[in-house]
Amino acid sequence: MIGFGFIALIANVICLVLIRKHNNGEVHMRASWIFSANDVIANMGVIAAGVLVMLLDSRWPDIVIGSVIATLILRGAYLIITDAKKELSNAELTSENNGCSGSKSKSCS
Incomplete structure (x- = not known):
């Protein structure tokens, strides 16, 4: 477990x-940044857990x-x-401000 960590x-x-x-x-x-940062923290947790399980x-x-890693992932x-x-809300506001409300034209997407 420690080696794979x-x-x-x-x-x-x-x-x-x-x-x-x-x-x-x-x-x-x-x-992707959040996923990768969480993965780095989780990997360090796995290594620490492995060492502590062996020692204790x-x-x-x-x-x-x-449990801490699960909480981190949920966060x-x-x-x-x-x-x-x-981001979706901002995109909708931008399209409404550009007069694209209700329009399905390619220039409004």
Whole structure:
């Protein structure tokens, strides 16, 4: 578990570095940033849980850290959904301000 955690951590840090420039871009790139940042944190949690389970000979570190990771993922999902809703609302306002309300023409999409 610890070994795979390190491999996944390296891969996720590389992804995070690659998309760093776009973390304030379009909504899908902001979502990718949140996913990747959460994955890096989760990988560190998996590594910490693995070490603590070995040292303490208990499953509690795994349960506690797993719960924290689940909460982190739910928080990220909430942020992405609210960001996407805000983006959609802004797009609708922009199209209404451009006189595209109710129009299905390609110039209004």
